[in-house]
Amino acid sequence: MGLIIYAEKSNRAAQRFGQQFDLNPADRSIETFNSMDALARRLRQPFSARSRTIALFFVADKHDLVKLHTIRDLLEDTKILLVLPDSNPQTLSAGHQLRPRYIGFAYSDLEDVAAVLQKMFSNAQDNSKKKKEVMHAK
Numbered sequence: 001m002g003l004i005i006y007a008e009k010s011n012r013a014a015q016r017f018g019q020q021f022d023l024n025p026a027d028r029s030i031e032t033f034n035s036m037d038a039l040a041r042r043l044r045q046p047f048s049a050r051s052r053t054i055a056l057f058f059v060a061d062k063h064d065l066v067k068l069h070t071i072r073d074l075l076e077d078t079k080i081l082l083v084l085p086d087s088n089p090q091t092l093s094a095g096h097q098l099r100p101r102y103i104g105f106a107y108s109d110l111e112d113v114a115a116v117l118q119k120m121f122s123n124a125q126d127n128s129k130k131k132k133e134v135m136h137a138k
Contacts, residue, residue: 001124002029003117004042004078007058009034013083013106014058021114028121036067043074054120056113058083058106065094072098079120083113 007014033039055078059065065084068075080100084091087105095103101120104113 001121002031002053004039004053004055005030005032005058006036006039006055007032007034008060008064011058011060011106013110017058017083017110017113020110036064036071040071040074043071043078052079052124053077054079054081054117056081056083056117059085059095061085062091062094065091068098069094081113081117081120083110 005014031042033042055075057068057080059068059082075098080098081102081104082095082098082100083104083106084095085106092103102113102116104110104116
């Protein structure tokens with residue numbers, strides 16, 4: 001399972017997240033993007049048929065959220081985790097329109113986001129093992 005991370009270089013929540021949590025890069029593909037244009041270019045490229053992708057987006061502000069909406073069609077088969085800058089009802093509504101699996105907030109300690117991400121990786125690994133077992137049983 002691959003992980004795509006989007007965060008502007010100055011995003012403090014993304015910096016804290018990277019310092020606090022080990023994403024175990026040895027056993028998964030991690031791609032990081034600091035611009036929406038680079039992210040959109042990557043999302044237009046094909047993903048491996050076997051590789052499900054999780055996208056972790058650290059949204060800096062409302063403008064960032066609007067930019068994500070412009071590439072929403074590219075996110076159709078992607079499991080999204082959003083870290084929003086605030087819990088303003090308008091921000092939350094716009095975030096929910098992206099249909100994320102989870103929404104966290106930049107002002108939090110981000111442990112909840114890390115826990116959800118780890119659970120998603122764990123579930124994907126378990127599902128992969130089950131598929132291999134079924135294939136060997138045939």
